[in-house]
Amino acid sequence: MTLQASKSKLNHNLRAILGELQALGTSITGAQLSKILARSDLSIDDVAAFVTPNPDSYSRRRIARTECFEVLVMTWLPGQGSGPHDHAGSVSAFKILRGTAHETRHLQAADGLVDPIGARQLHESEAGVDQGGVIHSVRNESETEPLVSIHIYAPPIRELRAFTRRTEAHAPAEALVRGRSPCAPVVAIVGGGYSGAMVAVQLVHKTARSGTPMHIVILDGQASIAEGVAYRTPDPRHLLNVPASNMSAWHDRSDDFLKWARQRDSTVSPYSFVSRCAYGEYLRATFLNEIAQAGPQTSVEIRRQVADSIERGGARGWRIDCQTRESIEADVVVLATGHRSPIDPLSDRWYGSRARYLEDPWSSPMLAAIEPDESVCLLGTGLTAIDVLQSLGGRARRAPVTAFSRRGLLPATHAGTPLTPLDPRDWLEPLLRAGTGVTTRALTRGIRRAVRLAEARQDWRQVIDGLRPHISAIWGALNARDRSRFLRHARAFWEVRRHRMAPTVGEEVREAARTGIFSVAAARPLSARGDLDGATLTVRRRGESVPELLRFDWIVNCTGPGSGREFGLPSSVARLIGAGDLEEDPLGLGVRSTPNGQAAVDGRVIEDLVIIGSLRKADLWESTAVPELRLQAAAAADAIIELVNRPSMQSGGGHRGRAVAYERSFGDGRR
Numbered sequence: 199m200t201l202q203a204s205k206s207k208l209n210h211n212l213r214a215i216l217g218e219l220q221a222l223g224t225s226i227t228g229a230q231l232s233k234i235l236a237r238s239d240l241s242i243d244d245v246a247a248f249v250t251p252n253p254d255s256y257s258r259r260r261i262a263r264t265e266c267f268e269v270l271v272m273t274w275l276p277g278q279g280s281g282p283h284d285h286a287g288s289v290s291a292f293k294i295l296r297g298t299a300h301e302t303r304h305l306q307a308a309d310g311l312v313d314p315i316g317a318r319q320l321h322e323s324e325a326g327v328d329q330g331g332v333i334h335s336v337r338n339e340s341e342t343e344p345l346v347s348i349h350i351y352a353p354p355i356r357e358l359r360a361f362t363r364r365t366e367a368h369a370p371a372e373a374l375v376r377g378r379s380p381c382a383p384v385v386a387i388v389g390g391g392y393s394g395a396m397v398a399v400q401l402v403h404k405t406a407r408s409g410t411p412m413h414i415v416i417l418d419g420q421a422s423i424a425e426g427v428a429y430r431t432p433d434p435r436h437l438l439n440v441p442a443s444n445m446s447a448w449h450d451r452s453d454d455f456l457k458w459a460r461q462r463d464s465t466v467s468p469y470s471f472v473s474r475c476a477y478g479e480y481l482r483a484t485f486l487n488e489i490a491q492a493g494p495q496t497s498v499e500i501r502r503q504v505a506d507s508i509e510r511g512g513a514r515g516w517r518i519d520c521q522t523r524e525s526i527e528a529d530v531v532v533l534a535t536g537h538r539s540p541i542d543p544l545s546d547r548w549y550g551s552r553a554r555y556l557e558d559p560w561s562s563p564m565l566a567a568i569e570p571d572e573s574v575c576l577l578g579t580g581l582t583a584i585d586v587l588q589s590l591g592g593r594a595r596r597a598p599v600t601a602f603s604r605r606g607l608l609p610a611t612h613a614g615t616p617l618t619p620l621d622p623r624d625w626l627e628p629l630l631r632a633g634t635g636v637t638t639r640a641l642t643r644g645i646r647r648a649v650r651l652a653e654a655r656q657d658w659r660q661v662i663d664g665l666r667p668h669i670s671a672i673w674g675a676l677n678a679r680d681r682s683r684f685l686r687h688a689r690a691f692w693e694v695r696r697h698r699m700a701p702t703v704g705e706e707v708r709e710a711a712r713t714g715i716f717s718v719a720a721a722r723p724l725s726a727r728g729d730l731d732g733a734t735l736t737v738r739r740r741g742e743s744v745p746e747l748l749r750f751d752w753i754v755n756c757t758g759p760g761s762g763r764e765f766g767l768p769s770s771v772a773r774l775i776g777a778g779d780l781e782e783d784p785l786g787l788g789v790r791s792t793p794n795g796q797a798a799v800d801g802r803v804i805e806d807l808v809i810i811g812s813l814r815k816a817d818l819w820e821s822t823a824v825p826e827l828r829l830q831a832a833a834a835a836d837a838i839i840e841l842v843n844r845p846s847m848q849s850g851g852g853h854r855g856r857a858v859a860y861e862r863s864f865g866d867g868r869r
């Protein structure tokens with residue numbers, strides 16, 4: 199076990215604590231941590247070098263990290279506090295070194311919101327412990343005094359899971375507490391991001407009208423429902439990359455989000471780019487409002503569980519085994535597992551200390567610990583890198599942020615005013631009708647020509663936006679070789695034009711570049727060697743043969759979520775493929791599905807296995823943003839209701855994986 203500590207700043211007392219922690223070995227309990235802190239006579243002077251007041255939010259400074267534990271000092275200015283959170287399974291202990299901490303403990307209710315269940319004050323030199331399951335919030339309520347505390351986590355915090363406080367005095371909806379009626383078919387939704395939550399919303403909405411009995415179970419290990427990785431960010435600088443007018447959660451109520459946003463802020467216009475955390479609130483409100491209107495025959499359950507394996511079996515047809523060893527039986531399974539985790543480009547080429555490497559900026563609580571005068575390297579130049587740049591820029595950033603990617607391409611920016619998409623059918627339809635099938639080269643040529651024509655009169659973005667409704671048809675018309683060619687040669691150029699930054703974000707990025715704070719380069723990271731205060735990165739710039747060594751205080755992996763063979767499939771999905779219940783596409787983008795989202799395997803439909811979201815990229819390509827997902831959620835709900843209304847399901851017999859022949863209605867990339 200290697201100790202990665204800020205050695206130069208460690209005095210005798212801190213060294214003694216670290217020595218004791220190292221002696222504990224690999225399996226550390228909360229009681230052991232608390233004993234070590236309680237008997238140490240650590241004072242504020244011992245950690246003075248790690249006290250970093252930050253006017254924006256409470257700050258965290260890491261003293262040490264091993265594979266088994268990490269030690270942090272937190273500084274809370276008067277009035278600063280955390281929201282309700284847990285430590286994703288790490289045990290922890292803390293001690294107050296200056297000031298008074300007000301700790302509130304919370305309990306998660308059936309609707310996923312948390313309610314306070316108790317509060318206490320911890321004064322200087324008092325210690326607390328969390329055996330792993332506590333949801334709490336901490337606040338410095340003093341008007342004058344800072345609060346400084348030392349915290350030990352074992353293992354190091356993987357993720358600070360943020361929970362949502364109940365703000366209105368409503369009890370959880372009846373449908374969430376009434377329990378399952380014995381005759382109701384069970385629909386298990388694996389994944390509670392936008393896709394999973396909206397399938398549930400559509401099912402509740404439609405069963406309220408049809409009277410179909412149904413028990414819906416949503417499984418997700420995350421703290422909050424509906425937000426997923428995109429709308430979980432607490433940073434209000436992170437904006438939607440789609441205008442408000444096109445972000446309704448419903449396909450058939452186009453102004454739903456716009457109306458909601460305007461009730462909170464009358465200045466929101468159809469072309470406003472609203473913050474993603476506000477959008478997360480909207481989704482949660484949409485979800486809870488709809489469940490409150492569920493019919494008496496519908497029940498809903500939210501389980502904070504990660505599905506480990508999904509297999510045929512049990513009385514209902516499907517058995518889901520969760521990481522906690524709990525099992526759930528279901529008649530229908532919906533796979534809404536969403537984004538695949540980012541790839542760590544340096545996973546096997548990083549040497550030495552990882553104390554200054556953030557492998558996943560979405561889950562790491564350490565992003566906020568990066569100081570304005572510390573240099574940062576971002577691996578990746580896409581929208582994730584832009585998010586991180588914005589988060590780093592909060593406190594008048596002084597040190598540079600350098601972003602690298604193979605091509606050094608930044609996302610384009612939306613136009614300052616709304617544009618009308620250009621209808622591509624006059625040049626696209628002849629291409630799609632061509633007897634030999636369309637090629638990537640012919641398409642690229644067609645798009646370039648359309649862009650040239652548009653630029654002469656208006657704006658290239660109109661061409662890209664005009665293509666969007668036709669993407670699935672284009673993708674279906676490409677053969678496997680041309681899809682692969684697109685992924686290798688055109689994907690990066692397409693993505694930066696298709697997924698654009700909000701105009702104000704683009705302006706911020708340009709300003710950071712103008713002042714020299716932000717730069718982008720085309721280079722490939724080869725390896726990195728970390729030490730206690732930073733890392734040396736070896737990169738090869740595009741077109742250069744000699745590698746270059748660059749020194750940074752921090753390196754942040756911003757490669758972002760993705761799809762394709764290199765990302766690998768979630769293990770539960772891989773097992774379903776192994777069992778013949780799903781078929782992977784040859785490019786590893788996802789799995790085969792019918793137009794309404796049911797799994798398709800070798801030309802058969804697996805009717806009781808429904809897919810929504812990025813796994814459907816295999817057949818649709820465009821399958822990750824709200825405008826597509828809301829249509830998928832409605833179609834999936836229709837298919838499920840039609841299935842459970844069949845007599846075999848109503849008699850409680852389950853569907854048992856009936857597979858029916860399926861004629862593909864669009865291309866399958868196999869030609």
Ligand SMILES: Cc1cc2nc3c(=O)[nH]c(=O)nc-3n(C[C@H](O)[C@H](O)[C@H](O)COP(=O)(O)OP(=O)(O)OC[C@H]3O[C@@H](n4cnc5c(N)ncnc54)[C@H](O)[C@@H]3O)c2cc1C
Binds near residue numbers: 392429439824827
């Ligand atoms: C940073 C970012 C910004 C975006 N901004 C926009 C935008 O402005 N507009 C837009 O239209 N789209 C945007 N998108 C696209 C976004 O993908 C969709 O809008 C949408 O959020 C996708 O939701 P999802 O539920 O399909 O996936 P996710 O949000 O990834 O949710 C999947 C959920 O499944 C859970 N899960 C996975 N595996 C399991 C398992 N085995 N057991 C239990 N649970 C599991 C995960 O914990 C997760 O909560 C953005 C995406 C990102 C990453």
